[in-house]
Amino acid sequence: MSAGKTTIQLAVVGCGYWGKNLVRNFAQLKALRWLCDKNEIALQAQAQLYPEISVTQDFDEILKNPEIQAVVLATPAAMHYAQVKQAILSGKDVFVEKPLALHYKEGQELVELARSRGSILMVGHILEYHPAVTLLKDLVQRRELGNLLYIYSNRLNLGKVRQEENILWSFAPHDIAVISSLIGSEPTVVTASGGTYLQSGIADVTVTNLVFEQEVRAHIFVSWLHPYKEQKLVVIGDRKMAVFDDMAKEGKLKIYDKGIEWEGGLPIPRQTAETTLFLEEKEPLRLECQHFLECVATRQQPLTDGQSALKVLKILEASERSLQKGGLAVSLDEVEKSALA
Numbered sequence: 001m002s003a004g005k006t007t008i009q010l011a012v013v014g015c016g017y018w019g020k021n022l023v024r025n026f027a028q029l030k031a032l033r034w035l036c037d038k039n040e041i042a043l044q045a046q047a048q049l050y051p052e053i054s055v056t057q058d059f060d061e062i063l064k065n066p067e068i069q070a071v072v073l074a075t076p077a078a079m080h081y082a083q084v085k086q087a088i089l090s091g092k093d094v095f096v097e098k099p100l101a102l103h104y105k106e107g108q109e110l111v112e113l114a115r116s117r118g119s120i121l122m123v124g125h126i127l128e129y130h131p132a133v134t135l136l137k138d139l140v141q142r143r144e145l146g147n148l149l150y151i152y153s154n155r156l157n158l159g160k161v162r163q164e165e166n167i168l169w170s171f172a173p174h175d176i177a178v179i180s181s182l183i184g185s186e187p188t189v190v191t192a193s194g195g196t197y198l199q200s201g202i203a204d205v206t207v208t209n210l211v212f213e214q215e216v217r218a219h220i221f222v223s224w225l226h227p228y229k230e231q232k233l234v235v236i237g238d239r240k241m242a243v244f245d246d247m248a249k250e251g252k253l254k255i256y257d258k259g260i261e262w263e264g265g266l267p268i269p270r271q272t273a274e275t276t277l278f279l280e281e282k283e284p285l286r287l288e289c290q291h292f293l294e295c296v297a298t299r300q301q302p303l304t305d306g307q308s309a310l311k312v313l314k315i316l317e318a319s320e321r322s323l324q325k326g327g328l329a330v331s332l333d334e335v336e337k338s339a340l341a
Contacts, residue, residue, distance in 0.1 A: 007297075008031045008069055008070060008293050008296050008297060009031065009033040009067055009068055009069055009070075010026060010031050010032060010033065010034075010068060010069060010070040010071065010072055010296075011032075011033060011034035011035070011036055011062045011065075011068050011070075011071050011072065012026060012032060012034075012035055012036070012072045012074065013036040013037070013059060013062060013071060013072065013073050013074065013075060013083070014036075014037055014073060014074035014075040014097075015035055015036075015037040015039075015042045015043055015045070015046040015074075016037070016039065016042045016074070017160065018074050018097065019037070019042075019074030019075075020042075020045075020046060021285055022072055022074050022285070022289065023035065023046050023049075023050070025283075025285055025286050025289040026072065026289055027050050027053070028286075029286075029289060029290065029293060031070075031293055032050065032053055033053065033054060033067070033068065034053065034054045034055070034056065034062055034065070034068060035047060035050070035053055035054070035055045035056075036055070036056050036057065036058070036059055036061075036062050037057065038057050040057060043055055043057060059083070059086075063086055063087060063090040063092070064090070068092065069092065069093060069296065070092055070093040070094065070095065070120070070292075070296050071087045071092045071093070071094055071095070072094075072095045072096075072292075073087070073094065073095070073096040073097060074097050075097075076164045076165075077099055077102055077164060077165050077169060078102060078164050078165070080096050080097075080099065080100060080101055080102070081100075081101040081102065081103075081106040081107075081110065083096075084096050084100070084101075084110050084121070085109070085110060085113065088110070088113050088114055088117055088119045088121070089113070089117075091117075091119075092119070093119050093120035093121075093295075093296045094114070094119065094120070094121050094122070095122045095123075095124065095292045096121075096122075096123055096124065097123075097124040098123055098124050098125055098173040098174070098177075098309070098312070099123075099169060099173050099309070099312070099313055099316060100123050100306065100309040100310065100312075100313055101313060102165075102169070103313075103317065104310070104313050104314050104317045104335050104336075104338075104339050105338075105339040107306070107309065107310045107313040108310060108339060110306060111306035111307055111309075111310050114306050115306075118299075120292075120295050120296050120299070120301075120302065121302075121305060121306035122291075122292050122295060122302035122304055122305060122306075123304050123305070123306065123308075123309035123312075124288065124304070125173065125174065125177040125178075125304040125308075125309065125312065126174070126284050126285055126288055127174045127175075127177060127178050127284070128177055128178065128181065128288075128303055128304050129284045129285075129287040129288040129291065129303070129304075130246070130284040131279045131280045131282055131284070131287075132244050132246070132252045132253040132277075132279055133178055133244065135253060135277060135279065136182065136233075136235065136242055136244055136253060137181060137182060139242065139255070140182050140235070140237075143239075144237075144239070144240060144255070145235060145236075145237025145238075145239055145240045145241065145242060145255075146237040146238040146239030146240065147214075147237060147238045147239075148182070148183060148216050148235065148236070148237050149216065149217075149236045149237060149238055150216065150217045150218060150219075150236050151179050151182065151183070151216075151217075151218040151233070151234065151235050151236065152218060152219045152220070152221070152233075152234050153175040153178075153179065153218075153219075153220050153221070153232065153233045153234070154221045154222075154230050154231070154232050155171045155172070155174065155175060155220070155221070155222045155223075155230070155231055156221070156222070156223045156224075156226040156228070156229065156230040156231075157223070157224055157226060157229045157230075158224065158225065158226055158227065158228075158229075159224055160224065161198060161199075161204070161224050161225075162202075162224075163199065163202070165202075166194075166202045166203040166204075166206070167194070167203055167204055167205060167206055167222050167223060167224050168192065168194070168203060168206045168208070168222065168316065168319055168320060168323065169316060169320070170222075170224070171222035171223075171224070172206070172208060172220050172222050172316065172319070173312055173316060175220045175222070175233065176208075176210075176220065176312050176315050176316065177304070177308070177309075177312050178233065179210065179218045179220070179233075180311060180312065180315065181308075182235065183212050183216055183218070185212055185213060186212075186311055186314065186315065186332060187210040187211055187212050187218075187315065187332065188211055188212065188213065188331060188332065189211050189318075189329050189330065189331045189332070190208060190209065190210050190211070190315060190318045190319050190322055190329070190330055190332070191208070191209045191322050191327055191328070191329050191330070192206055192207065192208040192209070192319040192320070192322040192323040192327065193206065193207055193322075193323065193326070193327035194206030194207065194323055197225060198225065203323060204223060204224060204225045205222070205223040205225060206220075206221075206222055206223075206319075206323060207219060207220070207221050208220045208222075208319045208322075210315070229247060230247060231245070231246040231247050232244065232245050232246070232247070233246075237259075238259065239259060240255055240256060240257050240258070240259065241255070241256040241258055241259070242254070242255050242256070243256070250276075251276040252279060253276070253277045253279060254274060254275065254276050254277070255274070255275045255277060256273075256274050256275075257270075257272040257273045257274070257275070258270055258271055258272065288304075291303060314332055314335050314336070315332065317335050318330045318331070318332050318334065318335050321334070321335070
């Protein structure tokens with residue numbers, strides 16, 4: 001489906017910090033028909049840029065409009081569950097920014113509701129659409145790196161400090177989604193620890209450790225209280241290593257033909273070539289928005305559908321439980337069992 005010929009009509013709900021980027025992309029893709037935000041200042045700021053688009057401060061008006069086929073939600077995370085549920089019950093397809101919900105049990109309900117209603121449910125795990133991540137997944141699947149040993153990611157910045165969610169829920173979903181996808185399974189157990197410095201009860205810094213089968217491990221360091229911005233993912237295999245540095249202007253993905261070889265019973269570092277891989281110059285958000293429109297048009301399941309987002313949500317909830325327990329290990333089975341209670 002070409003970007004200029006889509007007949008999908010959708011509404012973007014939430015025109016603020018991130019929502020305005022979705023507004024821009026869906027407007028350029030000729031699918032945007034309505035804007036909705038309770039904040040009149042944010043709404044009018046976008047309305048001035050797109051005067052041909054209808055606007056409202058009433059979410060119910062969007063839900064009741066039969067011409068609107070899909071709803072894009074860029075609202076606070078605490079509102080996701082209720083708004084996604086309302087939209088699906090109103091017969092709309094839904095794109096919602098991460099996380100899908102704030103509780104695994106709520107996420108399960110939304111996924112089942114979308115399935116039973118035949119609705120497209122897609123969650124905005126944008127890194128899954130980054131050309132570097134797409135290429136990295138291909139390399140891992142073709143075993144270019146050999147057997148995976150461990151992965152670590154840093155997602156650090158100074159701000160934007162949120163008041164409705166902690167840093168774990170704000171930053172870590174991106175890395176959890178990519179790491180789980182690269183490894184091809186979910187962890188058996190997680191631990192998370194962190195620090196609260198700015199607002200009572202809201203962690204500003206967390207380190208999450210994930211243990212997968214075959215002792216593959218990953219850790220995720222996130223902070224919005226940091227002197228510089230860093231978004232880096234390092235993947236270590238027993239043959240080669242890869243680094244995805246999203247802050248690099250050029251050469252975002254590098255492959256290092258480095259490792260450890262044993263000679264005479266001693267470990268000897270192997271230092272050879274470094275390769276910078278060619279990437280398409282495409283905006284990940286544009287690719288994500290195009291994918292949603294294609295899924296709405298063809299009824300295919302999105303790459304980041306509700307089921308995949310539910311796996312991320314399970315890991316997030318287990319991490320949050322560990323965080324609240326002072327870093328004690330929490331199994332994913334524990335989260336699943338509590339959802340059945």
